[in-house]
Amino acid sequence: MVLTPEAPPQRAPVPTPTRRRRRRSGLLRPERTAGWLFVAPVIVLLTVFLLVPILMALWVSFTSWNGQGSPFRADVPVTGIKNYSRLFLEDGLTRQDFMTSIRNNLYYVLAVVPLQTALALALALAVNQRLLKAKSFFRTAFYFPSITSSVAISVVFLFLFANSGAVNGVLAWFGIDGPNWFSDPRGVLHIILNAVGLVDINNPPAVLADNELFGLSWWQWLSGPSVALCSIICLVVWTTSGTFMLMFLAALQNIPVQLEEASLIDGATRWQYLRKVVLPMLKPTLFLVITLGLIGTWQVFDQVYVMSKGNPAKTTLTPAYLSFRTAFLDLEFGIGAAIAFILFAIIIVMTLFQRWVMRDRDVPRSRWFRRARSV
Amino acid sequence: MRTSHRVMAAAFLATAMVASASACGRGFNDTPEQQSGPAELEVLIGSSGQAETDAVQQAAAAWAEATGNKATVVPAQDLAQQLGQAFAGSNPPDVFYVDAGRFADYASAGALLPYGDEIEDADDFYASLREAFTWDGQLYCIPKDFSTIAMQINTDLWAQAGLTEDDVPTTWEELRSVAERLKAANITPIVIGDTRDRIGAFMVQAGGWIVNEDGTEATGDSPENLQALEYFKGLITDGLAVYPRDIDTGWGGEAFGKQLAAITFEGNWIKGALQNDFPDVKYTVHEMPAGPKGKGTLSFTVCWGISAKTQYREQAIDFVRHMVSAEQQIKFTEAFGVMPSRSSLRDEYLAQFPDDEAFIAGAAYAQGPVKAPKMDSVLSDFDSGLQQIATTDPKALLESLHDNTEAALAG
Numbered sequence: 001m002v003l004t005p006e007a008p009p010q011r012a013p014v015p016t017p018t019r020r021r022r023r024r025s026g027l028l029r030p031e032r033t034a035g036w037l038f039v040a041p042v043i044v045l046l047t048v049f050l051l052v053p054i055l056m057a058l059w060v061s062f063t064s065w066n067g068q069g070s071p072f073r074a075d076v077p078v079t080g081i082k083n084y085s086r087l088f089l090e091d092g093l094t095r096q097d098f099m100t101s102i103r104n105n106l107y108y109v110l111a112v113v114p115l116q117t118a119l120a121l122a123l124a125l126a127v128n129q130r131l132l133k134a135k136s137f138f139r140t141a142f143y144f145p146s147i148t149s150s151v152a153i154s155v156v157f158l159f160l161f162a163n164s165g166a167v168n169g170v171l172a173w174f175g176i177d178g179p180n181w182f183s184d185p186r187g188v189l190h191i192i193l194n195a196v197g198l199v200d201i202n203n204p205p206a207v208l209a210d211n212e213l214f215g216l217s218w219w220q221w222l223s224g225p226s227v228a229l230c231s232i233i234c235l236v237v238w239t240t241s242g243t244f245m246l247m248f249l250a251a252l253q254n255i256p257v258q259l260e261e262a263s264l265i266d267g268a269t270r271w272q273y274l275r276k277v278v279l280p281m282l283k284p285t286l287f288l289v290i291t292l293g294l295i296g297t298w299q300v301f302d303q304v305y306v307m308s309k310g311n312p313a314k315t316t317l318t319p320a321y322l323s324f325r326t327a328f329l330d331l332e333f334g335i336g337a338a339i340a341f342i343l344f345a346i347i348i349v350m351t352l353f354q355r356w357v358m359r360d361r362d363v364p365r366s367r368w369f370r371r372a373r374s375v
Numbered sequence: 376m377r378t379s380h381r382v383m384a385a386a387f388l389a390t391a392m393v394a395s396a397s398a399c400g401r402g403f404n405d406t407p408e409q410q411s412g413p414a415e416l417e418v419l420i421g422s423s424g425q426a427e428t429d430a431v432q433q434a435a436a437a438w439a440e441a442t443g444n445k446a447t448v449v450p451a452q453d454l455a456q457q458l459g460q461a462f463a464g465s466n467p468p469d470v471f472y473v474d475a476g477r478f479a480d481y482a483s484a485g486a487l488l489p490y491g492d493e494i495e496d497a498d499d500f501y502a503s504l505r506e507a508f509t510w511d512g513q514l515y516c517i518p519k520d521f522s523t524i525a526m527q528i529n530t531d532l533w534a535q536a537g538l539t540e541d542d543v544p545t546t547w548e549e550l551r552s553v554a555e556r557l558k559a560a561n562i563t564p565i566v567i568g569d570t571r572d573r574i575g576a577f578m579v580q581a582g583g584w585i586v587n588e589d590g591t592e593a594t595g596d597s598p599e600n601l602q603a604l605e606y607f608k609g610l611i612t613d614g615l616a617v618y619p620r621d622i623d624t625g626w627g628g629e630a631f632g633k634q635l636a637a638i639t640f641e642g643n644w645i646k647g648a649l650q651n652d653f654p655d656v657k658y659t660v661h662e663m664p665a666g667p668k669g670k671g672t673l674s675f676t677v678c679w680g681i682s683a684k685t686q687y688r689e690q691a692i693d694f695v696r697h698m699v700s701a702e703q704q705i706k707f708t709e710a711f712g713v714m715p716s717r718s719s720l721r722d723e724y725l726a727q728f729p730d731d732e733a734f735i736a737g738a739a740y741a742q743g744p745v746k747a748p749k750m751d752s753v754l755s756d757f758d759s760g761l762q763q764i765a766t767t768d769p770k771a772l773l774e775s776l777h778d779n780t781e782a783a784l785a786g
Contacts, residue, residue, distance in 0.1 A: 185763055329456065333463065
């Protein structure tokens with residue numbers, strides 16, 4: 001009763017945007033039909049090869065289909081959310097493997113995304129220097145890893161990180177005895193905590209070892225990336241930074257020279273120019289790079305498949321590889337599909353979170369920049 | 376206007392979904408129609424190398440010519456993965472290799488045609504190998520060959536440490552004492568693969584194993600297994616045994632070929648590998664040292680599986696009959712050095728390869744792979760524990776193996 005009188009004035013402006021939109025699109029009915037006809041092939045392709053398979057996989061994740069015959073027969077046992085609950089709630093190897101893979105990938109993302117973004121930005125700034133000679137050589141060189149097959153690069157890195165490989169050779173110059181990269185399952189955090197004397201790696205404190213979350217003890221959660229995973233992190237940072245460098249470079253070249261001149265006239269130092277002018281203008285690109293980075297790092301598969309298959313001691317197991325292994329090697333397609341959907345959810349949540357973190361907080365300033373960009 | 380958009384989009388979606396669903400329906404056919412006459416068999420093999428691929432292709436061509444059928448032999452890059460994918464796509468090859476370790480997965484899922492009864496002389500194959508491919512009392516497929524683990528000793532390194540032929544270890548105690556002598560001479564004594572497929576031999580020698588005989592009960596947490604792992608852990612922590620990765624190699628054979636260690640435990644495939652890559656290495660092959668419960672080793676075997684979905688049952692069985700015939704097995708033996716799965720060929724094989732006596736002898740007391748479905752992740756978990764055995768408590772490792780096995784067997 002109280003609300004009714006208030007409602008009409010709120011609803012009143014609603015027709016306006018509709019009318020405006022219709023006027024703006026300005027399409028007549030036959031044109032609209034023609035439009036639909038033109039996009040129809042793409043819609044059909046996306047539906048048949050993307051949407052329907054995704055829905056089918058969603059169905060499989062609610063069954064215990066063993067990969068024989070159709071998953072849509074009546075005699076395929078439907079188990080509801082059992083596959084999901086085995087991954088989160090039921091104590092067992094399935095949950096332990098899944099949580100281990102989540103832990104590994106979490107550390108992997110935490111290491112790779114900042115490193116590759118920073119490296120890509122640094123490379124882009126370097127090859128964007130007007131004074132730099134042989135610019136195109138460097139641009140090609142930095143971009144080269146991105147267009148090489150990830151399998152080939154993985155094999156090369158196997159040699160680089162071998163016990164007697166180049167990496168340990170270089171470490172030896174500095175008197176460091178390099179680890180057995182691909183057979184060392186120790187977590188980096190564990191090693192550091194051990195080195196500073198906070199904990200004993202072979203005898204973890206009872207508080208951490210005896211309390212657990214989702215089937216892994218706190219001690220296991222806090223391991224950090226294993227030494228083996230670190231070599232994969234190096235590889236991925238090296239290969240992907242080239243692609244992202246290209247994006248930053250395109251954005252850098254879109255920054256008008258007048259802005260640089262204006263800021264220099266105003267007495268800005270190079271650092272201030274970079275910090276106050278360039279970086280804010282790169283924000284949309286930064287968002288793109290971080291989003292693509294988050295998606296790519298949560299899906300890491302090729303490198304694990306080629307280099308380690310999850311070894312040593314499951315410290316390079318990732319959800320994408322675990323999903324593949326569970327489905328195609330253990331023939332537990334339901335759980336494999338469930339892992340894939342959880343991974344999907346994680347990526348969506350991460351991207352939304354990152355969008356929220358990077359949202360425009362300072363409205364007037366951003367409007368100023370938008371105006372500046374259109375100059 | 377907006378609603379009409381939605382309706383149209385929904386209509387598109389519905390049509391596309393119906394179309395794709397009906398397209399799928401055709402592929403998922405449960406009772407394969409049998410076709411007589413000339414067959415076109417697809418054969419997928421997990422080849423050990425070019426020699427095996429060539430030999431199998433030749434044999435298939437000979438069969439095709441003699442019978443008027445066609446057989447296409449394709450070597451797989453990753454057999455388990457390709458088969459898994461083919462089963463899920465309802466379009467598996469007609470005939471394919473089935474590893475004993477994966478047999479239970481496929482048999483329990485109904486992917487295999489149990490054709491053992493149709494092979495007239497099935498009794499000629501070693502009983503332990505037939506047992507590996509029997510499920511619910513039915514012999515599903517015929518083993519194509521087998522291999523066992525034995526002990527290889529590098530004779531040069533052996534002599535360097537002042538050891539003689541009389542020092543070849545036959546018990547755990549002797550193995551440990553020669554290892555100590557090798558170590559004193561600054562030679563890495565033992566290199567051993569870091570999985571249950573090698574270390575498991577110690578468990579067999581102690582009288583234990585991961586599951587009971589018919590694969591229905593977990594037996595991982597037993598005093599015998601504990602004894603084996605404690606003995607083995609001692610070798611590792613005292614620096615008497617190393618894993619191949621620790622000395623920068625991919626597997627025991629490579630480390631042995633590079634003369635980085637004096638002793639390794641590998642199967643008969645090491646012969647070919649050493650001959651190809653390290654022809655200068657001098658070595659001898661011996662039976663595995665005996666543990667507290669006597670001799671023990673592990674055997675590996677692969678069978679010729681026939682898909683339950685094949686349209687050419689009779690022709691496929693005839694193909695397998697040809698491939699496992701005594702005549703053909705001898706050809707395979709010559710081509711790529713596998714041990715024939717027929718017990719009647721034992722003497723002929725030994726006459727040809729007298730050095731392989733230790734491998735053949737293992738057939739009498741070898742333990743096959745774990746035969747139970749859904750055990751792959753359990754066993755790889757055990758493997759990852761074995762990789763860290765230097766810092767792991769063997770008792771806890773066996774307990775978690777036991778619990779995980781029980782869970783896998785229950786569901």
